Amino acid sequence: MYFSIGIVIIALLAVFLFARKRRRQAIKKVCSMTSIEKCELLNSLIEPFGYCYDKCQDIISSRNDAWQREIGYTALFDRAAAHFHMVFDHLPVYFPYQGRTWLIELWKGQYGINTGGEVGIYYAGSLLTEKELPTAHFDAVTDRDMLPVTMKLLKNGNTLANISRKTWWLTGFCMGLFSQPGQLCLEVSIHFPDCEMLRSFTQALCREGFPKQALRTCGTVAYLHYGGVQNRKYSFCQRISRKWAQFTNRLFCRVYLRITGCFCLTVDRLLYLYYLLPRAFRRMLSPRRFGRHKCKCRKKR
Template sequence: MILYYINTFIMAAALLGFLSENVVLITIVGIFLLLLVVNFFRIKKKKQKKHEVIRPVTDVIGSIPERVEELNQELKPFGFAYEPYQDIFYSIMYPWQREVGYCRLYDEACAPLSMIIDSEPIKFNYDGRKWLIEFWKGQYGMNTGGEVGIYYTTGSDINIPGIFNDTFYYCVKDEDCIHMSFALRKNGNLLFTRSGYHWWLTGFKLGEFSKPSELTMDIVLDLYDKRMVNAFVEALEKMGYEEDEFAVRDTRVMVHFDKPHSKQPSTRTTFTDFIMQRNNEAFCNAYQYLTEAYVDTLDKLEIVRNESPNMYNQILGVGKPKAVYDAFEKIRGWLRKD
């Protein structure tokens, strides 16, 4: 029995001596065994992941064309659509606005509704009708934008005591639309261009804050014939346009719209401009702050939709809201359809 304990002691002492003399070797062997165990579980985990189905990102958020189409379906009731290549909103061909024509009351309603815009109505007679081609540029709430519209009427001026005493124009029919184009610039830098056969050509840049005086429009109008050109140019000259502000090439008229030559709506006062522009700037800043982590407008709109539904609904309104056209209900009973 004593011999057994002696042998055990000798073996333990020998093992202890071996370990103390081969610490490095033992450490290496231990690390190797640990790596084998870790690698075993890693391979096992990878095999399990092979059976997981990962959906494409586009299945979750949709492709760009799908997202644009979805947005445009939301914008359609408001009369607008989104164009991703220039990152702008624009008016469609057959919006509800086409049913309400145009008159001076609409321009008067803009400033109190946070649309601080320069307007330039050019009125002339041609082919037995009264015509209106009007330009607009400025701040439309949360958007910097520009518009060109063409309207006509054969009716007499409307006199509604205390409400309206002027001409009401109808939006031109499809066959009377013209090809028009414009480039909108801010402090000389191009914001966007628009071109098309239309009655109301527009463009709006979301989240861009501007003073109307910072904006210029270079507009191209392809009119019907030389008689129409002459009538339009005569109206321009009567308004005060100089030779360096427009040019004529056959039936094409090019106009540089900077400072308006026409009298602006009475609602455009220094006080109104200041108050409404501070409000517009605050909304633009809020939009930029909320979406500063994103580059693409579609992503920005998704964030706004989730984080600020009220702002999202305001964005969908884009240009002139329906409240601008409330005056139509007051005068529609006095109108006769041309």
């Protein structure tokens, strides 16, 4: 019996020493790299997942050539989001333009261990009726139809991300930060190609009940202030699912910050986690949408 207890103690001690050694090695690897090397390595690791690292703002953003572009959008994604630990407010705006139904949607909220915001631009192959919208599939717009978009994400008045480019999907994610959707605000500007498209978009936005004081236009540019607590109604099961998702999101944020507490910047935290727990690293960057995607992320030395 005493022999068995001794074996267990030795085994636990060996595991502890191994974990401590692995942690030191991971810290040493990260600290030995230059800032440029860190950014290049991190971008090479997260590029297959459709993301890139913004060094100036210390945030994760999406790429125009992200694999998510092939999947497009359907309203089912939003309805099922809480089951994938995504709890957000969203504003879908459907409007007709040039013989097809367009969709420009805004999101703000908690995506797992990330506080983030998104603007997506999609369209259907034809004009859709209102009854068809909940089940319709929308394609991401082509390069020719991408729009110049600027998105600023704020929490309690403090800027978290400020991104601008011509795109079909603009995002900004702050890793390790927990937020309730009502604490966040999106300030978005969208540059439309002509007044007809701008008018169709703003009219649809007003039909959605968007506050007129939160919308202004100048030329062919629409400026939106999307913030505060959303009045969208959820069923009892949906409310429970969202609360549970937020409970686990807050917990995982604390675990992430605890494990990577020896670093401050996202690039350092992620590379440290990549060397220390590569499986956890890949899990954190798993695809945000619900399609299947095989992604190879080989460990680099």
